[in-house]
Amino acid sequence: DIDNLNCMLDLYISELIKHNASYSDSILLKQKIIYFLGVFKNFGFFTFDIRGYSNTLSPVKVIDIVSMIINDCEELSKANSSTDAIRNLYLDKMKVDGKVLVAKFALKQFFHSDFGDFISFVEKRITDCLNETLRIIKAVEHGFVRVGQHKINRRINDDLKLCIDFNTDDYPANMPDIYIKFNDTFDGNGALYCDNDALISLYTDVASIINVPVMMEVRLINKRGRVVCDSSHSTYVSLESNDRYRVTDRTLLITEAFDDFRNASQ
Numbered sequence: 001d002i003d004n005l006n007c008m009l010d011l012y013i014s015e016l017i018k019h020n021a022s023y024s025d026s027i028l029l030k031q032k033i034i035y036f037l038g039v040f041k042n043f044g045f046f047t048f049d050i051r052g053y054s055n056t057l058s059p060v061k062v063i064d065i066v067s068m069i070i071n072d073c074e075e076l077s078k079a080n081s082s083t084d085a086i087r088n089l090y091l092d093k094m095k096v097d098g099k100v101l102v103a104k105f106a107l108k109q110f111f112h113s114d115f116g117d118f119i120s121f122v123e124k125r126i127t128d129c130l131n132e133t134l135r136i137i138k139a140v141e142h143g144f145v146r147v148g149q150h151k152i153n154r155r156i157n158d159d160l161k162l163c164i165d166f167n168t169d170d171y172p173a174n175m176p177d178i179y180i181k182f183n184d185t186f187d188g189n190g191a192l193y194c195d196n197d198a199l200i201s202l203y204t205d206v207a208s209i210i211n212v213p214v215m216m217e218v219r220l221i222n223k224r225g226r227v228v229c230d231s232s233h234s235t236y237v238s239l240e241s242n243d244r245y246r247v248t249d250r251t252l253l254i255t256e257a258f259d260d261f262r263n264a265s266q
Contacts, residue, residue, distance in 0.1 A: 001047055002037050005122065009033055012121045031101065032110070033118055038096035040065060050126065054134045058126040060119050066111040069093050073104070139207035144168040147212045147237050150245055159223050162254070166237055167215040178202050178213065209239035216247065218257040231257045 009030060016026045040046075040063070049061040069090065076086045087104075094100045094107075102110050148168035155161050179198040184190045205211045214237050219230040233256070236248040247253070 002040060002045070005037065005048075006034070008122050008125060009118065011125065012118050015121070029114060033115060035096050035099070035101045036110070036115055039094055042093070042096065043068070052126055052130050054127065054130040056127065058123050058130070060123050060126075062119055064111075066107055069107065070104075136203050136207045140172060140203055143206045143209045143212055144171055146209065146239070147214060147245070150237075156220075160228075161221045161223075163219045163221055164254075165217045165219075167217055167232075168212070170215065171213055172206075175202060175213065209237075211236040211238055211248070216253060218254065220257070229257065229260055231260050233257075 013026050013030045016029075017023055043063075043065050045063050045065070050058060051061075052058045072093070073086050073090055076089055090104050091100055094102065145168075147166050150166055152164035153161060179195045179202055180192055181195045181198075182190050183193050202211075202213075206213075214235060216233045216235050216237075217230065218233065220228050222228050233253045235250075235253060238246045238248075240246050
């Protein structure tokens with residue numbers, strides 16, 4: 001959808017200003033690009049076809065409406081139409097909200113340079129985003145595998161040993177449970193929605209092995225190798241800078257496991 005390019009336009013203008021482009025010129029350029037997207041709508045083009053690639057430029061197929069406009073004006077000129085008629089035709093095709101922001105003599109240059117540079121920025125940005133998304137997905141998979149391989153074994157006394165495993169088999173299949181929320185409405189007809197902030201935070205965290213959702217399985221094993229008590233707890237695991245794993249609410253969860261053991265022993 002052409003309207004979705006507006007958010008990319010904000011990023012593009014910010015990049016220009018960050019690289020010392022004149023603020024006033026950049027804002028004027030933004031107005032012209034927004035206007036020119038409106039010209040596309042006047043021609044009935046409300047979408048651009050985009051092919052997304054993570055390893056090469058993602059092409060945006062832009063219809064060459066400039067050639068259409070120039071050719072129509074040239075056809076009038078060949079028919080010996082008046083200068084006013086040609087001018088009125090151009091204004092009619094280029095007018096958006098009663099305004100024409102790009103003159104006929106500058107149209108081709110604007111299309112191939114200013115507008116073309118913006119489209120090139122969009123193409124590169126899409127590729128960068130897809131490449132980063134692919135990197136995060138691979139890192140998430142690696143994060144689950146690494147955490148799932150970690151085990152904790154501690155001798156409690158001569159008779160008991162504490163064993164902790166981090167089960168990640170249900171993830172990432174269960175990850176939507178964390179970012180799919182339910183929105184209550186006044187009429188009682190609630191609806192599910194995706195919490196985008198929670199989704200982004202979850203994937204970027206897990207990719208860095210921070211707050212990885214796991215099922216912590218706690219077992220107490222006696223000296224004969226028999227499991228005398230076991231329990232499972234949903235929690236989060238993080239890998240710290242010293243290569244030690246930190247479990248959210250670890251003390252509380254282990255205490256609960258021992259409480260279960262005491263209750264079972266009574």
